[in-house]
Amino acid sequence: MDATTRPASEPQPRGSRPKSTAPMSATAQRRRQRADEILRATRSLFDAAGVRDAQIEDIARAVGINRAIIYRHFTGKEELFALTLVAYLDEIQTRMRSADDETLEPPERLRLICGAFLDYGEEYPAFVDCALTLLRTPGTELMNDVAEGAMFRLGRAISGALQCLVDVLDAGSTSGNFRVDDPQLLANVLYTQALGGLQLARLRLVVSEASPGLPEVQSVSFDVVREYLLQAAIAMATGVPNR
Structure with missing residues (x-):
């Protein structure tokens, strides 16, 4: 993996749309908060149970959401x-x-x-x-x-x-x-x-x-x-x- 590969602008958690100078909408804020929740749950699960045994279902359960929602925020x-x-x-x-x-x-x-x-x-x-x-x-x-x-x-x-x-x-x-x-x-x-x-x-x-x-x-x-x-x-x- 080439650690220097980068798009021209700062990305969002998923995709590569550039940041806007306009205030973040309420919907975008909720999406960012949910993505952060999922990442925190993933980190906690990794630290507690290890990476090998971590499953998408476990992460979704920790956040209190359906696993399908995770795929709305992350590619996998x-x-x-x-x-x-x-x-x-x-x-x-x-x-x-x-x-x-x-x-x-x-x-x-x-x-x-x-x-x-x-x-x-x-x-x-x-x-x-x-x-x-x-x-x-x-x-x-x-x-x-x-x-x-x-x-x-x-x-x-x-x-x-x-x-x-x-x-x-x-x-x-x-x-x-x-x-x-x-x-x-x-x-x-x-x-x-x-x-x-x-x-x-x-x-x-x-x-x-x-x-x-x-x-x-x-x-x-x-x-x-x-x-x-x-x-x-x-x-x-x-x-x-x-x-």
Whole structure:
């Protein structure tokens, strides 16, 4: 999915009609309120029951509406996933910005903001599920299933979180602490790597070979996985790029 894809104007929850300078009508206000209710119910259900078990019927029941009404506001479950992920990402961006300290050297700043991201993912496993579900969806399929306006909101939320990383990577490149040819690309790599690492941290299991042909499963803590991911992030930022 290309997080930079966007329409020319600010979207509504569904579709991509531009904002009007005129006051919102009572009908439009009710539609916006109902869409927000549905998104809040989706988020609550994700946090309580997980993404995999969340059903449209459950969301409709939580709001007190018929499931058909949900489809008047959203194109389907994929769009609900996308816009619920927006809320998670907005919270993550706030945490990453709060964790940053511009008085520190870039490697320590990178460690702090990556740590904030990982800690949020540990606290809200439904965020990881939601993000990974969308990452596994082919881009063309996602574009067909999610309205353009919703895709813009998702792309803006992702790029906002990634920009926290880019700002630190740029600062490190300027100071000579980092050697990064493409900060945007590395930020995307760190984002997807963190999601995979968080999934491993949730499993708390690593597979190794005890002897040739004999697998062995061992437990691993979130703190251990977290430390490896932080070290990997700094190593990628400080490493010599391949030419």
